[in-house]
Amino acid sequence: xxxxxxxxxSGLPRGLRGVFPFLLAIPVLAALQLAVSERYFLVYIAxxxxxxxxxxxxxxxVNGMTGQFSIGHAGFMAVGAYLSGKFSLExxxxxxxxxxxxxxxxxxxxxxxxxxxxxxxxCGFIVGLPSLRLKGDYLAIVTLGFGEIxxxxxxxxxxxxxxxxxxGIPQRSSFFMVYxxxxxxxxxxxxIAASTHGRSLWAIREDEVAAEAMGVNTTGYKVRAFVVSxxxxxxxxxxxxxxxxxxxxxSFTFVKSIEVVVMVVAxxxxxxxxxxxxxxxxxxxxxxxxxxxxxxxxxxxSLAQKxxxxxxxxxxxxxxxxxxxxxxxxxxTKEIWDVIPRLWSRxxxxxx
Amino acid sequence: MNEALLKAEDVSIHFGGLxxxxxxxxxxxxxxxxxxxxxxxxxxxxxFNVLTGVYAPSSGSVWVGxxxxxxxxxxxxxxxxxxxxxxxxRLFRALSALDNVRVACRAAxxxxxxxxxxxxxxxxxxxxxDAKLLEASSNYLDWWRAFFCSxxxxxxxxxxxxxxxxxxEVMGLSHRRNExxxxxxxxxxxxxxxxxxLGTRPRVLLLDExxxxxxxREKADLMPLIRRLxxxxxxxxxxxxxxxxxxxxxxxxxxxxxxGETIAVGSPENVRSNRKVIEAYLGDSYLEGHAGPxxxxxx
Numbered sequence: 001x002x003x004x005x006x007x008x009x010s011g012l013p014r015g016l017r018g019v020f021p022f023l024l025a026i027p028v029l030a031a032l033q034l035a036v037s038e039r040y041f042l043v044y045i046a047x048x049x050x051x052x053x054x055x056x057x058x059x060x061x062v063n064g065m066t067g068q069f070s071i072g073h074a075g076f077m078a079v080g081a082y083l084s085g086k087f088s089l090e091x092x093x094x095x096x097x098x099x100x101x102x103x104x105x106x107x108x109x110x111x112x113x114x115x116x117x118x119x120x121x122x123c124g125f126i127v128g129l130p131s132l133r134l135k136g137d138y139l140a141i142v143t144l145g146f147g148e149i150x151x152x153x154x155x156x157x158x159x160x161x162x163x164x165x166x167x168g169i170p171q172r173s174s175f176f177m178v179y180x181x182x183x184x185x186x187x188x189x190x191x192i193a194a195s196t197h198g199r200s201l202w203a204i205r206e207d208e209v210a211a212e213a214m215g216v217n218t219t220g221y222k223v224r225a226f227v228v229s230x231x232x233x234x235x236x237x238x239x240x241x242x243x244x245x246x247x248x249x250x251s252f253t254f255v256k257s258i259e260v261v262v263m264v265v266a267x268x269x270x271x272x273x274x275x276x277x278x279x280x281x282x283x284x285x286x287x288x289x290x291x292x293x294x295x296x297x298x299x300x301x302s303l304a305q306k307x308x309x310x311x312x313x314x315x316x317x318x319x320x321x322x323x324x325x326x327x328x329x330x331x332x333t334k335e336i337w338d339v340i341p342r343l344w345s346r347x348x349x350x351x352x
Numbered sequence: 353m354n355e356a357l358l359k360a361e362d363v364s365i366h367f368g369g370l371x372x373x374x375x376x377x378x379x380x381x382x383x384x385x386x387x388x389x390x391x392x393x394x395x396x397x398x399x400f401n402v403l404t405g406v407y408a409p410s411s412g413s414v415w416v417g418x419x420x421x422x423x424x425x426x427x428x429x430x431x432x433x434x435x436x437x438x439x440x441x442r443l444f445r446a447l448s449a450l451d452n453v454r455v456a457c458r459a460a461x462x463x464x465x466x467x468x469x470x471x472x473x474x475x476x477x478x479x480x481x482d483a484k485l486l487e488a489s490s491n492y493l494d495w496w497r498a499f500f501c502s503x504x505x506x507x508x509x510x511x512x513x514x515x516x517x518x519x520x521e522v523m524g525l526s527h528r529r530n531e532x533x534x535x536x537x538x539x540x541x542x543x544x545x546x547x548x549x550l551g552t553r554p555r556v557l558l559l560d561e562x563x564x565x566x567x568x569r570e571k572a573d574l575m576p577l578i579r580r581l582x583x584x585x586x587x588x589x590x591x592x593x594x595x596x597x598x599x600x601x602x603x604x605x606x607x608x609x610x611x612g613e614t615i616a617v618g619s620p621e622n623v624r625s626n627r628k629v630i631e632a633y634l635g636d637s638y639l640e641g642h643a644g645p646x647x648x649x650x651x
Contacts, residue, residue: 018501195498206444214456215430
């Protein structure tokens with residue numbers, strides 16, 4: 001569960017530990033960006049995977065670590081997508097003076113993402129403050145309701161294009177940007193889990209009465225976890241809006257929320273690694289099915305077109321199987337970074 | 353100098369028509385070791401729940417230090433220096449023993465901050481609003497520190513770890529540090545719960561049946577341990593217990609409850625010979641052979 005610092009960073013001076021992972025990740029991501037920049041389909045799929053990873057990892061903070069059941073993640077994603085998309089659309093013609101256009105565009109993109117994330121976080125706060133006093137099913141119903149409210153509002157607002165959605169948002173997203181945010185989300189989720197705040201969240205999940213008696217402000221912690229989670233959902237939505245040609249209310253339905261919940265549950269409630277892995281698998285699955293069906297039907301696309309319809313029953317069957325065979329999810333509450341050092345030290349001691 | 357750390361004044365609590373506790377009075381000072389006994393359903397645990405803020409009293413008042421804490425949340429009361437254990441052990445079962453204690457420990461810096469908050473809360477110029485804003489902003493600042501893994505945050509974490517390991521040491525649980533709480537033997541779970549309660553740096557400790565489920569040997573070890581904790585951590589302690597040997601052995605003053613009413617208060621000797629207490633709780637057999645090993649109350 002709550003893990004200690006990685007052995008790599010423990011030898012560093014304190015001031016450096018905070019930024020070290022980023023110093024390492026940014027050059028790697030930049031190199032990858034150069035390698036994949038021309039392969040558009042690959043980048044597109046990778047971006048969808050990235051967005052889903054951000055959604056799953058952030059939802060895991062609420063559903064996994066804190067043990068609250070929220071099923072309105074698509075609502076927060078929609079807030080982020082529409083607001084950052086709208087911002088980019090409105091400021092399309094603007095550029096920051098004295099900077100090259102590409103740099104200025106990327107800076108504006110970051111501003112748009114932060115706007116989307118922050119507005120989603122504010123929504124998270126407003127929704128969370130009254131509803132996190134509720135327990136279990138009630139919270140699920142409130143968050144579900146919130147997601148639907150957002151979708152209906154968007155569907156009926158002229159500024160957001162009603163049912164047609166927003167189109168023409170500048171396609172500023174890139175492999176680097178998506179995976180930079182994936183990295184930020186994972187690092188922050190990990191740091192929360194290993195901090196005194198994360199331990200308080202685990203405590204709330206384990207026993208709320210005892211946590212409260214030990215001085216944990218349970219409502220406050222739940223709201224803060226919810227706010228962080230919705231911020232990243234908003235950022236994920238913002239990223240999404242900048243690489244798909246069009247966003248419409250249909251992208252942020254209840255089904256999308258459930259998809260994210262399935263990822264978190266399948267990966268193991270409370271495991272960031274599990275959420276990442278499940279997000280990758282469950283995003284690739286429909287694509288793999290699509291190509292498999294195309295191959296099976298000898299190039300005819302009729303069956304392949306139905307993938308989106310048969311996707312949900314397959315998710316259902318997978319979940320049922322998973323709950324029967326491994327009820328704690330793929331990873332349970334374990335993390336890959338907890339398991340690897342142990343295996344490593346075991347091998348050094350000459351044990352199997 | 354030695355003012356009351358915890359005081360219950362004429363506290364009553366009703367659930368509908370049921371009087372779970374009526375006109376309950378209690379005072380705990382530093383160095384006190386008091387007992388609360390009575391038959392099952394007498395309102396002992398309800399009393400604990402009122403003192404720690406799980407229930408708000410229907411009438412009367414509870415004072416922690418010089419704060420009247422009626423209607424406060426349990427965590428706020430805990431921050432004033434009141435910690436408790438639970439009758440049916442409530443550990444964070446999936447967390448390691450160390451993490452259980454670490455949840456309760458807060459870094460010294462954050463403790464100073466708690467005191468500052470209490471002061472602000474008291475002197476708030478615009479009612480509760482500015483205190484609330486300050487509290488919220490500093491809470492979020494704490495999270496930012498964790499996000500950026502700031503030096504302050506790392507120092508706090510090291511301090512918390514250090515404090516938690518010290519407490520495990522005191523309770524003799526160091527060797528169980530990385531084990532999940534649910535895998536510990538029963539007696540050790542009880543001790544871990546006390547360690548966790550001590551992690552919140554209390555001034556008053558409420559123990560709800562600390563010896564329940566322990567074997568004779570563990571019970572015998574518990575008595576000197578409770579005394580040692582009181583002296584080492586400068587605590588006032590209130591114990592609920594059914595094991596008469598333990599209660600009579602360590603408590604200086606005992607309050608006896610029956611049907612929510614206080615039927616006797618006094619030294620162990622006085623309580624033991626009190627007619628009402630014998631009728632309601634100890635039973636005649638206790639009088640006849642209270643020196644014997646079977647001198648336990650009804651369970």
